[in-house]
Amino acid sequence: xxxxxxxxxxxxxxxxxxxxxxxxxxEDGSFGHLYFGPALAPxxxxxxxxxxxxxxxxxxxxxxVAREYPTGGAGDFRVPALIVETxxxxxxxxxAYAGHRILPGKPALPGLxxxxxxxxxxxxxxxxxLADAPSGVEVRLLYTIFRDVPAIARSAVIRNxxxxxxxxxxxxxxxxxxxxxxxxxxxxxxxxxxxxxxxARPLAPGRVSVxxxxxxxxxxHNPFVILRRPATTEEHGEAFGFGLVYxxxxxxxxxxxxxxxxxxxxxxxxxxxxxxxxxxxxxxxxEVILVHAADGLGELSAAYHRLYRERLAxxxxxxxxxxxxxxxxxxxxxDFDEDVLxxxxxxxxxxxxxxxVLDDGWFGERDDDTSSLGDWTVDRRKLPGGLEAVAxxxxxxxxxxxxxxxxxxxxxxxxxxxxxPEWAVGVPGRPRTESRDQLVLDMSRxxxxxxxFAVLSAILASAPISYVKWDMNRSLTEPxxxxxxxxxxxxxxxxxxxxxxxxxxRLTRAFPEIxxxxxxxxxxxxxxxxxAFAPQAWTSDDTDAVERLAIQWGTSLGYPLSAMAAHVAxxxxxxxxxxxxxxxxxxxxxxxxxxxxxxxxxxxAEDRAAIVDQVAFYKEQRDVLQRGRFHRLRSxxxxxxxxxxxxxxxxxxRRAVVGWYRVLNRADPGPERIRLRGLDPAxxxxxxxxxxxxxxxxxxxxxxxxxxxxxxxxxxxxxxxxGTAALGDFHARVFxxxxxxxxxxxxxxxxxxxx
Ligand code: DGJ
Numbered sequence: 001x002x003x004x005x006x007x008x009x010x011x012x013x014x015x016x017x018x019x020x021x022x023x024x025x026x027e028d029g030s031f032g033h034l035y036f037g038p039a040l041a042p043x044x045x046x047x048x049x050x051x052x053x054x055x056x057x058x059x060x061x062x063x064x065v066a067r068e069y070p071t072g073g074a075g076d077f078r079v080p081a082l083i084v085e086t087x088x089x090x091x092x093x094x095x096a097y098a099g100h101r102i103l104p105g106k107p108a109l110p111g112l113x114x115x116x117x118x119x120x121x122x123x124x125x126x127x128x129x130l131a132d133a134p135s136g137v138e139v140r141l142l143y144t145i146f147r148d149v150p151a152i153a154r155s156a157v158i159r160n161x162x163x164x165x166x167x168x169x170x171x172x173x174x175x176x177x178x179x180x181x182x183x184x185x186x187x188x189x190x191x192x193x194x195x196x197x198x199x200a201r202p203l204a205p206g207r208v209s210v211x212x213x214x215x216x217x218x219x220x221h222n223p224f225v226i227l228r229r230p231a232t233t234e235e236h237g238e239a240f241g242f243g244l245v246y247x248x249x250x251x252x253x254x255x256x257x258x259x260x261x262x263x264x265x266x267x268x269x270x271x272x273x274x275x276x277x278x279x280x281x282x283x284x285x286x287e288v289i290l291v292h293a294a295d296g297l298g299e300l301s302a303a304y305h306r307l308y309r310e311r312l313a314x315x316x317x318x319x320x321x322x323x324x325x326x327x328x329x330x331x332x333x334x335d336f337d338e339d340v341l342x343x344x345x346x347x348x349x350x351x352x353x354x355x356x357v358l359d360d361g362w363f364g365e366r367d368d369d370t371s372s373l374g375d376w377t378v379d380r381r382k383l384p385g386g387l388e389a390v391a392x393x394x395x396x397x398x399x400x401x402x403x404x405x406x407x408x409x410x411x412x413x414x415x416x417x418x419x420x421p422e423w424a425v426g427v428p429g430r431p432r433t434e435s436r437d438q439l440v441l442d443m444s445r446x447x448x449x450x451x452x453f454a455v456l457s458a459i460l461a462s463a464p465i466s467y468v469k470w471d472m473n474r475s476l477t478e479p480x481x482x483x484x485x486x487x488x489x490x491x492x493x494x495x496x497x498x499x500x501x502x503x504x505x506r507l508t509r510a511f512p513e514i515x516x517x518x519x520x521x522x523x524x525x526x527x528x529x530x531x532a533f534a535p536q537a538w539t540s541d542d543t544d545a546v547e548r549l550a551i552q553w554g555t556s557l558g559y560p561l562s563a564m565a566a567h568v569a570x571x572x573x574x575x576x577x578x579x580x581x582x583x584x585x586x587x588x589x590x591x592x593x594x595x596x597x598x599x600x601x602x603x604x605a606e607d608r609a610a611i612v613d614q615v616a617f618y619k620e621q622r623d624v625l626q627r628g629r630f631h632r633l634r635s636x637x638x639x640x641x642x643x644x645x646x647x648x649x650x651x652x653x654r655r656a657v658v659g660w661y662r663v664l665n666r667a668d669p670g671p672e673r674i675r676l677r678g679l680d681p682a683x684x685x686x687x688x689x690x691x692x693x694x695x696x697x698x699x700x701x702x703x704x705x706x707x708x709x710x711x712x713x714x715x716x717x718x719x720x721x722x723g724t725a726a727l728g729d730f731h732a733r734v735f736x737x738x739x740x741x742x743x744x745x746x747x748x749x750x751x752x753x754x755x
Contacts, residue, residue: 001016001017001124002042002124002685003043003102003126005102005754006312008081009021009045009047010022010025010097011024011047012100012143013042013047014145015039015040015041015145016145016147016148016150017039018754019036019037019039019150019151019292020035020036020039021035021143021152022034022035022036022038023068024046024050025097025538026065026067028096029097030095030097031067031069031097031128032050032066032067033063033068033176034047034050034065034561036110036152036178036240036292037294039240049486050058050065050066053337054180055660055705057076057194061077062075062257062750063075063259064078064259066177066179066261068128069081069082069130069261070175071083071094071505072092073091073093074092074093074094078255078257078263078267078732079253080142080175081171081267082092082160082171082172083170084132084166085168086134086164087135087166093135093137094132094133095131095132095137096132096133097128098129098130099129099132100126100127100129101678102125102126102127103124103127104121104125105117105119105122105123105125106125106144107125107142109284109286109287110134110284111284111502111531112284112286112498113245113286113312113530113532114143114155114286115153115287115307115311115530116311116312116314117310117311122146122147123144123147124145125142125144126142127140127143128140128143130306131161135142135162135166136160136161136163136486137158137159137160138552139154139156139158139159140157141154141155142155142156143158143378144156146307146311147308148291148302149291150214150291150293150299151289151290151291151303151304151307151426153290154288154290155286155287155288156171156173156285156287157282158282159277159282159283159285160277160281160481161280162277164446165276165278167238168273168274168283170270170273171268171283172251172267172268172270173244173246173266173267173269173286173287174242174265174288175263175265176265176290177225177260177263177268178261178263178264179261180261181205182203182229182230183228184200184202184203184228184229184230185186185200185201185202185208185226186200186227186295186441187221188221188224188557189208189220189221190219191219192219192521192524192541193444193522193542194542194547194550194551194552195219195526195539196555197270197550197554197637198327198557198635198637199552201564203227203254204256205256205258206252206256207420208255208508209253209254210222210225210251211251211252211253211271212248212249213249214402214475214476215440215475215476215479215493216248216472216476216520217246217250217526218475218523218524219520219523219524221252222526223250224241224252224527224528224558224559225245225266226239226240226242226297226300227240227254227264228297232296232297233296234297234298234633235295235298236295236296237296237305238292239567240290241266241291241303241304242266242288242290243288243291243558243738244267244527245286245291245312245527245528245532246286246287246528246529247501247527248267248268248269248529249272249273249494250264250268251266251270251271252266253265253266261450267285268285268494268517269493272490272493273493273494274490275490276491280528287305287332289307289636291304296728297557297632298392298677300469300557301556301557302629304560305352305630306562308563309535309563311412312528312531313532313535313562314532314533314535315535316504317516317535318535321622321626322515322535322536322626323354324355324398324594324595324600324615324618324619325353325354325355325402325596326345326348326355326356327357327469327595327749328357329360329600330357330543330598330677331599332595332599333360333361334360334366335361335718336361336366336382337382337383338383338384338389338393340389340398341356341390342390342393342394344599344602345397345399346354346397347600347603348399348600349399350600350608351596351600351611351612352611352616353399353596353600353615353714354400355401355466355467355621356394356397356399356401356402356406357403357404357469357595358390360404360406360471361382362378362382362383362387362404363376363378363379364376364411364415365379365381366529369436369437370413371413371414371437373411373416373438374411374417374507375414375416376455376456376459377667384532386439386463386526387403387465388462391463391464392463395464396517400467400535401464401466402465402467402469402515403460403467403468403469403494403609404471405456405468405469405470405471406460406470406471406473407441407456407470408440408441408452408500409439409440409441409472409473410423410438410439411438411439411676412437413433413437417439418611423441423442423448424439424440424441425441425480425481425496426439426478426480428480430478433478435471435474439712440474442481442483442496442499443496443497443498443499443520444483444491444499445479445481445499446493446499446609449503451505453506453507453510456503456507456614458463460507460514463509463696465514465519466513466515467514467515467516468511469517469519470504470516470519470534471521472518473520473521473523474523479493479496479497481495493591497529497594501529501533504530505533506583508533508534509742515535515536515579516533517534517536517537517538517551518530518531520533521537521540522540522541522542523537523555525537526539526555526563527561528558528647531559532562534708535562535563536562536593537563537564537565538553539551539565539592542576543567543568543569543574543575543585544569544588544663545578545580545730546578546580546663548566548588548589549588550637552572553632553635553636553644553646555645560627561592561593561606561627561648562593562626564591564592565592565593565595566592566593566594567595568596568614569585569597569719570597578730580732581732582610582611583610583614584661584730584731586610586611586618587734588661590617590618590621590645590659591659592598592625593626593700594615594618594625610691613691621657621736623650624648624650624655624657625657626655628648628650628651628656629648629651630647630648631646631678632646633645633646633674633676634646641663642660642662643662644660645659645660645661646658646659647659647677648676649679653678653680653707654738654739655736656672656678656685656737657734657736658715658736659733660674660734660735661731661732662731662732663731664729665731672715672716673713673716675710675714676711677711679710679711680739681706681707682707682708683707683710683743684705685704685705685707685739685740686704686739687701687703687705687710688701689732689733689735690704690736700716701716701735704740704742707739710737715735
């Protein structure tokens with residue numbers, strides 16, 4: 001990994017074993033983009049890459065000059081990265097190179113979550129200074145190249161080096177110009193309970209964007225997009241990823257211009273955003289992680305998984321196996337007392353569950369969702385001995401105890417609102433829009449963050465609590481802070497999320513042993529910003545096994561399995577009413593952080609035994625499932641989506657777990673094979689199926705096979721002849737592959753292989 005600056009040519013080359021990123025000072029003094037892609041040889045000049053193709057006449061307006069941090073108003077008519085209104089009311093900047101420095105490792109971004117290094121040798125950072133002489137506006141562009149991942153982290157700090165205040169109207173995290181437009185934009189979109197479905201569309205002249213103006217990254221769109229070549233698959237072809245480390249309003253946008261070049265920008269949503277910088281003030285914008293993959297989406301995802309798992313998540317829980325939990329929400333909703341919880345925990349303990357989570361309804365007088373948010377005192381009607389008593393009893397059973405909170409909210413029917421109505425977000429004199437009967441606390445006010453830190457610290461210290469589920473159940477409306485002056489209301493959304501980060505930072509530092517899981521009505525804030533504080537997130541309120549295939553597949557494009565909480569819930573499913581087999585629900589939830597969302601007390605003996613087996617299986621394979629290299633094998637978004645398959649492979653490729661899922665059964669569907677990935681082609685693997693039911697598929701695969709064979713030929717999913725037609729709809733199968741010594745040989749069964 002190297003970061004070199006050729007002083008004579010004014011050329012920057014960031015390079016590791018797989019990628020190069022090149023930029024240079026252009027003739028007009030601006031900082032131009034040259035290249036981002038597969039590694040190019042060091043020590044050469046690449047200035048020709050930035051040259052314009054049109055030589056007809058000089059200074060033609062609208063030429064697609066590639067700049068690192070483009071501004072508008074001076075002949076570049078595409079989407080800018082930066083708009084600053086200067087004291088004279090103009091919004092024209094000419095950012096000229098003013099210097100640079102190369103730093104070992106990676107500096108932190110003040111107030112913002114970001115990736116980090118543990119040793120300086122893991123990365124190098126280049127800070128390039130740009131300045132607009134007439135206004136004094138300065139920009140420091142930050143680029144970090146990582147040694148071990150094909151990723152560049154970019155960010156920027158905008159500084160007012162002049163004497164008059166300026167207003168920043170748009171400050172993106174990064175902008176990338178690509179020399180052609182033969183790309184498809186992939187984004188993760190949906191709504192509550194249908195989060196992060198994969199949407200793909202070809203780029204065409206004009207602009208296309210996804211964004212959130214909800215005050216959170218949102219269920220609707222995720223701050224993570226991909227550009228891929230139309231022919232790019234999971235295994236082959238080029239793709240660029242843009243992962244924003246931010247949880248508030250964002251925009252990701254691609255523009256194709258008249259000359260078929262593409263610009264992508266990503267960062268804080270500019271609509272409604274303004275930020276005033278007084279003399280000497282600075283604004284740091286969130287970082288974006290740019291990934292280039294030469295070999296398909298699988299490689300692209302693997303880069304994000306590794307970086308987010310190892311150098312974005314932090315604290316002792318980063319590397320620890322995540323516990324199998326049970327959550328009482330769907331089992332009891334608000335209707336529980338201490339004995340009910342302890343009975344549930346006792347039944348869960350017998351299943352092998354490790355953590356009991358008490359969800360919503362333990363505080364104030366919250367018997368439904370119409371009251372008490374903000375009143376973080378234990379409801380003694382339900383829990384007469386307080387949290388301490390219930391937590392102790394749960395721990396005495398041998399389980400850890402976890403607690404749900406929703407810090408950023410206040411119910412109009414609460415003591416907190418009665419005392420501090422001004423703490424709720426809203427425009428004085430106008431009605432506030434309620435959603436789920438609740439309002440949002442103004443997290444841009446330091447006193448609100450201080451108050452929450454004090455009351456929540458007291459709660460977390462009051463009992464042996466090992467886990468926190470931090471929920472957030474509504475979008476922001478009437479965005480306004482009475483604590484900000486009228487001309488600074490454009491800062492509200494960003495200040496609000498900075499307040500959320502501040503609270504997360506303080507609580508996670510004060511309670512480093514607590515495992516935090518983020519949640520926002522399911523997956524409404526599943527983003528890299530929160531992963532820096534909470535290493536796992538509630539993926540979706542939709543726990544239906546079929547729906548989860550699409551949600552978990554989409555989520556896995558940008559986020560690791562260790563971040564994806566996945567629960568087995570009761571049937572009929574509470575979100576869609578579907579009845580799926582227990583084994584199928586588990587087979588889906590295995591590919592994430594496993595939990596249960598059901599009442600363990602009323603299980604039949606058969607279901608109990610099945611869950612004991614599931615939990616034992618998951619614990620045995622936990623390392624591969626939470627930290628292995630994930631491969632998506634068959635997409636629920638391709639064709640009729642009737643079958644899905646994926647697998648997770650241990651780092652040393654000695655073990656793998658494969659999941660195969662079929663939504664609807666069909667008469668005589670014929671034999672099928674799934675070609676596996678990521679195995680050692682020279683190794684021999686024993687294949688076993690889970691659950692062990694002794695059917696045809698199991699017999700067919702019960703043999704030792706070579707890694708090459710499994711990757712080139714594939715696992716056999718025999719249908720009728722193996723007797724699976726009888727298995728009906730919503731069927732799943734899990735296979736475990738373990739490397740064994742010796743040559744591939746026939747297993748105990750000599751059943752003929754299907755052809
Ligand atoms: C939304 C979450 O996604 C659910 O899991 C549950 O915690 C409820 N909120 C509780 O209100």
